[in-house]
Amino acid sequence: MLRIRDYGRVSEKQDTPVAESVPDATATDPQNPGQPAVKPVIAAKAAKRANASVIGMVIALLVCVLAFLPIVLMNPTPKSDGYRADIDVAAIAANAKDVAGFTPVAPEPGDTFRPNYARWESGSASGVPTWEVGFLTPKESFIGLVQTRKANPTWLLQQTNNAPVTGKRNAGGREWELRDAGKGNRSLVLEYKGTTIILSGPAGIDELSTLAAAVVKSADTVSPAPSSTP
Template sequence: MSTEDQPPVTPVLTPKQAKRANATVTGMLISTGVCVALFLGVFFLNPASKAEVYERNVDVQQVAQSAASAAEFTPASPKLTDEWTSNFARWNSASGVGVDSWEVGYLTPKGEFIQLSQTDTANPTWIASQTESAPVTGEREIAGVTWELRDRPEDDASLIADLGDTTIILRGTADLGEFDTLATAVINQQKQ
């Protein structure tokens, strides 16, 4: 009788062999359960982020006084109401475009952001960098000073003005009314 005529052999497993064959499936389920438990443990032990964790109120006037020794101009540190907060104030020595600049980040009363950048050595490359190359879309008259408006839909707006010997750029997500408030405070400080 040839091997082709023989019926296929059905393996018969002993109880011990059947137990060992099922052990891999059981082990896989147990290891998956342990991994999920570890992940959930780490996930629930990690504290949730809260908005107030990111809120800081930097003393802009104090940092501006420190930066004044490095700058060849008076860094803008406008006086604003307590509803405005600042989350950073810093002096940047010759950034990527070779321009020393003063920067302050403001959180507006409506929870939006405006960055003030100031330098006495502005050049087209620095201005393009600060405004993300947004096109000029108009002008705004604020407290007797004409500001160039640059923006594009769904992006930050920027206001640019030459005040004294410096160029000031305000850029952010706030509405133009809040830009006007900050620009007016900067102008008032520059007049002092």
Template sequence: MLIATGATLAVVLPVYFLNPTHTAETYQRDIDVPTVARQAAGDAGYLPASPELPEGWSSNYARWVTGRSDDVDFWEVGFLTADTGFIQLTQTDDANPTWTAQRIGDAQVSGSRTIGGIDWDLLDAANGDTVLSSEIDGSTVILNGGASLAEFDTMGEAVIEDVRQNAVEEAERLSSSDTDGA
């Protein structure tokens, strides 16, 4: 029995000690969100938000989610704040009440918050996360996560600015293509 235990330890211990440990830096990938957003624009039919955020913020994922049973395709990005908070940005131009309720989950409306001149529904989730939801130039935008309200304000302002800039650029592109074809 001692020989079997020793042989097992001889196999398991090297594997255990050779595996890297997980640290906070493990999850900081810093994805190039504007590039992924441009790639997703063809499927989305609009340029998804890729907000410009302050120094120290990074993104650990960005993806276009499609093919779900609810028929609502959406843009989703995860951001790590400078103070190690987390905010997920979700955007779609095809929201319906059921989809919005599913994305918000069990969060309950606790008030409203004005960010960048736009009113947002402020919700509190049972797990302690904060959720903000609003309509910006035809898009439903949901921000959720465990960051501070000041960080949500920073994110909200950056998203509003980016969505509005994207709408202006799209209008200019359509206007120039109309004049080119005439």
């Protein structure tokens, strides 16, 4: 006898895992063709620290600016045209009078001529003691004044750069000897009241004449000094 057994069918449902998202394999790095693009990821804490560092640097910069600002405000830029030496030619000449044996001239050709030195030189090297004053001229040139009681021909040639005598120039009511080599410095020379006065420099003859007139005026107004041996 044939027996037929009916086995019950059991239906089992198995959970199918959800596929994770996979980066698109077709996206590539533009700098490395064929390689997947990589997106940098900054952690929140790292980003916070970076922002804090930037803010700290900005604050430090502002503190430095605020610290130096009062110093800048208290020291404004000078409005004058560069540095101007405060040389009191008359006072220095008065101090040199006794040792010089004569009263050195202290010309005042006007505010546009600026003295940049005034001194008494003992003449230890040349043997000729001199009173010397330097002037910056209105045309931004220079004239040097030298005065002495002990001039000699050799010293005179040295002071005028061996320039030949080319004529005379009236300035301050006196005839000055003009020595000019045609280039470089030119000189005006005057023998006056027992001293030799030389004006030399690259300045034009008009500026030399202006200073020469002021020299004569100063020489006419100074009081004589007691004679002495420098």
